[in-house]
Amino acid sequence: MIxxxxxxxxxxxxxxxxxxxxxxxxxxxxxxxxxxxxxLWGASxxxxxxxxxxxxxxxxxxDLAMTFRVDAFAGIMTLIVSGxxxxxxxxxxxxxxxxxxxxxxxxxxxxAFSTSxxxxxxxxxxxxxxxxxxxxxxxxxxxxxxxxxxxxxxVAARRALIVTAAGGLVLxxxxxxxxxxxxxxxxxxxxxxxxxxATVGAVLVMIAAATxxxxxxxxPWLPGAMVAPTPVSAYLHAATMVKAGxxxxxxxxxxxxxxxxxxxxxxxxxxxxxxxxxxxxxxHRDTKLILAWGTVSQLGMLITLFSVGxxxxxxxxxxxxxxxxxxxxxxxxIVGEIDVRAGTRHIDELGGLARSMPVAFAAAVLAGLSMAxxxxxxxxxxxxxxxxxALGLDGPEAWIVGFGVIGGSVLTVxxxxxxxxxxxxxxxxTPLSPRRHALSVPPAVLAVAGIAxxxxxxxxxxxxxxxxxRLSGGAPVDHLHRWPGLEPALAISAVVLVIGxxxxxxxxxxxxxxxxxxxxxxxxxxxxxxxxxGRATVARVQHGSLPVYLVTMAAVATLAATPFLADINLxxxxxxxxxxxxxxxxxxxxxxxxxxxxxTRLGAGLAxxxxxxxxxxxxxxxxxxxxxxxxxxxxxxxxxxxxxxxxHLSRSFPMxxxxxRAVRITVAGLGGVAVVIGLGAxxxxxxxxxxxxxxxxASVDEGGGSNIVNIILTDIRGLDTLGEVLVLATVALGVxxxxxxxxxxxxxxx
Amino acid sequence: xxxxLLLAIGGxxxxxxxxxxxxxxxxxxxxxxxxxxxxxVALITAGGPAGWPPIAGGAAPEDMSNPLPQALTLTxxxxxxxxxxFLLALARRQRTLSxxxxxxxxxxxxxxxxxxxxxxxxxxxxxx
Numbered sequence: 001m002i003x004x005x006x007x008x009x010x011x012x013x014x015x016x017x018x019x020x021x022x023x024x025x026x027x028x029x030x031x032x033x034x035x036x037x038x039x040l041w042g043a044s045x046x047x048x049x050x051x052x053x054x055x056x057x058x059x060x061x062x063d064l065a066m067t068f069r070v071d072a073f074a075g076i077m078t079l080i081v082s083g084x085x086x087x088x089x090x091x092x093x094x095x096x097x098x099x100x101x102x103x104x105x106x107x108x109x110x111x112a113f114s115t116s117x118x119x120x121x122x123x124x125x126x127x128x129x130x131x132x133x134x135x136x137x138x139x140x141x142x143x144x145x146x147x148x149x150x151x152x153x154x155v156a157a158r159r160a161l162i163v164t165a166a167g168g169l170v171l172x173x174x175x176x177x178x179x180x181x182x183x184x185x186x187x188x189x190x191x192x193x194x195x196x197x198a199t200v201g202a203v204l205v206m207i208a209a210a211t212x213x214x215x216x217x218x219x220p221w222l223p224g225a226m227v228a229p230t231p232v233s234a235y236l237h238a239a240t241m242v243k244a245g246x247x248x249x250x251x252x253x254x255x256x257x258x259x260x261x262x263x264x265x266x267x268x269x270x271x272x273x274x275x276x277x278x279x280x281x282x283x284h285r286d287t288k289l290i291l292a293w294g295t296v297s298q299l300g301m302l303i304t305l306f307s308v309g310x311x312x313x314x315x316x317x318x319x320x321x322x323x324x325x326x327x328x329x330x331x332x333x334i335v336g337e338i339d340v341r342a343g344t345r346h347i348d349e350l351g352g353l354a355r356s357m358p359v360a361f362a363a364a365v366l367a368g369l370s371m372a373x374x375x376x377x378x379x380x381x382x383x384x385x386x387x388x389x390a391l392g393l394d395g396p397e398a399w400i401v402g403f404g405v406i407g408g409s410v411l412t413v414x415x416x417x418x419x420x421x422x423x424x425x426x427x428x429x430t431p432l433s434p435r436r437h438a439l440s441v442p443p444a445v446l447a448v449a450g451i452a453x454x455x456x457x458x459x460x461x462x463x464x465x466x467x468x469x470r471l472s473g474g475a476p477v478d479h480l481h482r483w484p485g486l487e488p489a490l491a492i493s494a495v496v497l498v499i500g501x502x503x504x505x506x507x508x509x510x511x512x513x514x515x516x517x518x519x520x521x522x523x524x525x526x527x528x529x530x531x532x533x534g535r536a537t538v539a540r541v542q543h544g545s546l547p548v549y550l551v552t553m554a555a556v557a558t559l560a561a562t563p564f565l566a567d568i569n570l571x572x573x574x575x576x577x578x579x580x581x582x583x584x585x586x587x588x589x590x591x592x593x594x595x596x597x598x599x600t601r602l603g604a605g606l607a608x609x610x611x612x613x614x615x616x617x618x619x620x621x622x623x624x625x626x627x628x629x630x631x632x633x634x635x636x637x638x639x640x641x642x643x644x645x646x647x648h649l650s651r652s653f654p655m656x657x658x659x660x661r662a663v664r665i666t667v668a669g670l671g672g673v674a675v676v677i678g679l680g681a682x683x684x685x686x687x688x689x690x691x692x693x694x695x696x697x698a699s700v701d702e703g704g705g706s707n708i709v710n711i712i713l714t715d716i717r718g719l720d721t722l723g724e725v726l727v728l729a730t731v732a733l734g735v736x737x738x739x740x741x742x743x744x745x746x747x748x749x750x
Numbered sequence: 751x752x753x754x755l756l757l758a759i760g761g762x763x764x765x766x767x768x769x770x771x772x773x774x775x776x777x778x779x780x781x782x783x784x785x786x787x788x789x790x791v792a793l794i795t796a797g798g799p800a801g802w803p804p805i806a807g808g809a810a811p812e813d814m815s816n817p818l819p820q821a822l823t824l825t826x827x828x829x830x831x832x833x834x835x836f837l838l839a840l841a842r843r844q845r846t847l848s849x850x851x852x853x854x855x856x857x858x859x860x861x862x863x864x865x866x867x868x869x870x871x872x873x874x875x876x877x878x
Contacts, residue, residue: 672764
């Protein structure tokens, strides 16, 4: 079923990619079909045991496989990804309107994202997870850059891609270290690990999660991504993709939670993001940016709770994950509707929408109160559990987490009320275009789901609890309570609501300036700097001079020989087998050195011939008459060719600069030494005598000849020799083509 | 291993590398050829001590030189011969077209270096 659903998604993607232009806006409705199927399947799997699995091996020896496992947590995520997906597709149908361009392309990319996100939450093999993780980054880039004619959009899309893709690289390194330490690549089989490699890996995985989930200091890409069409902001940048990092922290938590650096990093990212994100949401004046900064804050809360890792904290995190998808998705969709109908989303230009957009107002109040954590909404349950989790800790951790959770809650309430007052509160009424049902229904559905979840908390708890048990490593988990009773958490909640509401109401209509985007500018500047550094490096390294390239390569290759210096065994070295070898060696080196000093091409050709003939003599002494004959023939042909090619050039060789020549001589000399070292070391490790008697007997009996070298070439390596003939034939064709091209050039010139 | 031949291999490699890195195509061909010599001598030297030609019935098997590296060497000689001839043909064409046998700098690379070192707007790097 898992593969069936993925194939359905991909197939519809392909169909839309082909027919999207013709279908136009209705392709968005076609694209809603696969998520609808997945959502139904996910709903049917809720609470089901055992988990659904699917597996296909790719490379068995390397442990590379596509492995999927839909357990309790993945089931909930399926419902979020696909359920909200359906609503977003319907909403996008209204958002784009009849005349919009490129809706087919948009539908295809959004469905491709939905597919990638499903693969990510279903993945059990870390490599499967990694592949889908990267796919979500790429599709997010395409969706953020949907309006590709706008320079600002392109900068934002680039920022989102570079930050999340860099996080992907970090993730790869982290996964390699963690799976190496754990000895398995299956997330469901990861056991608690420790050690230096695992610690470094865990920190890298946490950093990767922080880039994807827009945690401080990697957060600027998320507000930047708000240039995307609102369905994208609601779907990718509120409900699903930004949760990928949280999902990663959640599923890796049972294995890595015991590493203190993991928890420390998670708390640092999380609490910094809770505070900084909420402050951003309080100061920005573009409604979409307010929500985006709020998302940074809420994601920080999720990372904090999953990093804490106690059963109550995990239960709170899972509840908040669901609640956030519902209320933040709804709020984004409402802002998108306002944007479409009012033509602006700036709070200074909005007002009085409570009267003119009653449905949106009601939905926004429901979703906003859920975000603020007010009863009787699901957000209240999640926040109450989070406060209980913070109170349940002890030592400095209790203070840190308590500060983050409670302080973050106050700020969340404040920016929620500021948002509601600023958009819907009293003021000059903003003129609106006519209502579109596709725009107003999906947010209402999500907002009502928040109150419905509170109403049916019992069955919901039965679904969330197994997920929390799975994510806290099997520890027993408390139940969710609709009404916790009169205890400290409730009192804290009440105080949080009151203080937050006062601050928010006070700030709601206060005029001001949006803060400057220093972090975003810094991110873009560092990306630009990296690009400029790359360009400068290319300009320096790829300068076009062949000799410099060759010297560089030779120098690097020379380094490879140094480790073998210790392997040279002097016992295996003899001066020579016959003194004549010494004479020939001296001759050939002499001829070679002479070649460096010969002034004319003709002389060089002759000296080359001398060197070749000496090598032939070496073969004769060594007992290789076939080689000697071949070498003689080849050498004669080369000398003739050399004279033909260069004979007319009588000018002596051009001189090069003294310094460059010194570099060349040094590198060449070191290269020679490296070869001597390598061969000398290799000869110290003989692997035994060759089976000469067997070879001799076999060549007579099986090969039907007495020359063993010939038998090897024609019988044992017959196919190789055929290949060699082919090489020669190709060379002949090439030489002929070059010569003929030459002849025609000459004849046309004359 | 035979120290005399080992040193000869080192010398051939060094001179070959030196000539290979020059600007004159004729010297590059010579350098390439010398590197080829170094390789084939290395192959047969690594194969064992000198002996009688490996011809069944010609000498006692234990007195023969190792035939396997010889077979490999034969292939190496022929292939390096083919490539040397091809280089020569290229050099001749170069000489006819430019009147000399000097390797010019790759103009394409030069142009890339010139373009890349002048900073451009970041938007240029993203195709619309």
